[in-house]
Amino acid sequence: MRLVLPDEVLRIAARLRQAGHAAYLVGGAVRDALLGREPHDHDLATDAHPERVAALFPGARADDAAFGRVLVGGVDVLTLRRESQYKDRRRPSVVAFTRSVRADLARRDFTVNAMAVDLRAPETPEVPGESLIDPFGGVRDLEAGVLRTVGDPARRFAEDALRVLRAIRFRAELGLSYHPRLAEALRRAASDRLLADLSAERIRDELSRILVAIGCADALRDLVRYRLLQAVLPECMPMVGCEQFNPMHLYDVWEHSVRAVQAISPTLTLRWAALLHDVAKPACRTFERIPPERPGAPEQVRTHFYAHEVQGAEVARAVLRRLRYPEWLVARVSGLVRHHMFSYAPDTRAGSARRIVLALSMGGAFELLEVRHADRQASRWPSGYGRDGERFLTHLRAILDARERFTLRDLTIDGHDVMRTWGIAPGPAIGVALRAVHQLVLDEKLPNRREDLLRWLAEEGRGGAAAAGAAEVADPPQHVEASAPRGHARGS
């Protein structure tokens, strides 16, 4: 195998060897090299103790040294350690260091993750086959496409419940199938309530990886099959089996959403938006009886989900906050959910698109189109954005064009106005103020009228301008309707 390693990794390994220590590439990077995949990160293991590692690499961060982990640049250097007692299904209560790489590999979760490459080779990173250390048959399992724990799966899951989610994640990322004993342990995980004590952050990190993985749809279905959804996304439980009696829909709300996730680009924002866009449908479902077409024929039922996008935006916000996602992601996803039902009739005016841009930002407006596309893909609709989506897109493009043409110089005020209003001398503050005003006008929070801009300058003062430059849209408008915009940028 030819291992191509980043220079930083090679340098760290060389330094460890010069100092008389062993250096191994371990974990996911070995697995990914064997698969020809780009690794997510590179972990090195060494027999040197953490203090020694920190001493060898000035500037290294050893703050996690209690667990034998020293961050050298962007590379984790871990001191070899053996399996130890778990007191809380999370972190081992003690860390026992070892010189045995085999002992270190034995504590790892899956055979495919329990391989090491001894970086003994001289500087050319040509790694001979025999330096691959694979005591648990990781290569065999990779070749056979099997995900198998190192040791008894039930015991390994009980030690650290995160491994349950990691199993689902690795199957989704690597396209492996569960070893029968692992599948059996997964089936028991729910009744053993293993996931109950996991922290929101650890669950979040695995869910994030699952959602952008190639096999994400099957992973989501696995959460239901193994009754784990309740523990990780209880808010989604009512979606499962929630039937929609509507000619446009083929699946229940959950399966429709899973298919929407699969149909959308694998970015975290879009995947969450696709998963949660209909999250409030179960709570909003009403039934309409449709009288039989002729006497004696069965009565038909049709479902409606009035305002599910409004309630859904709230649920999405709650889910993502519970999982401690950053606030920008919370706002973007809940905004996409809020607006995913947008309609755009032929006579809808561009002001409607502007309102959506105002609520979601320009990038968010284009993401909304992707959500529409995925929503349609997952239903009986033909693919594409649909006529409403196409009309919305036309208006978005026009707004983009106009924005591009509308520069600082098109403002009805200039630097002299700033200096005069604020009583300041020439300097960088003037550019900052003008850019802030420009942004406000682009975002249609201010009309480009001289008297309005001068009043804004006078009222806001210098601090206000700086803050406004960085400000985000706080509250999306509650209704998107076709009405003329208030003030708007010249040229739009």
Ligand code: ATP
């Ligand atoms: P990726 O970097 O793509 O997420 P990875 O396999 O490198 O995959 P990491 O989370 O980076 O996963 O962990 C590095 C290695 O540490 C794993 O390959 C595995 O050997 C070990 N490991 C990580 N988490 C656990 C765990 N909860 N239990 C046992 N071993 C683990």
Ligand code: MG
């Ligand atoms: Mg890794």
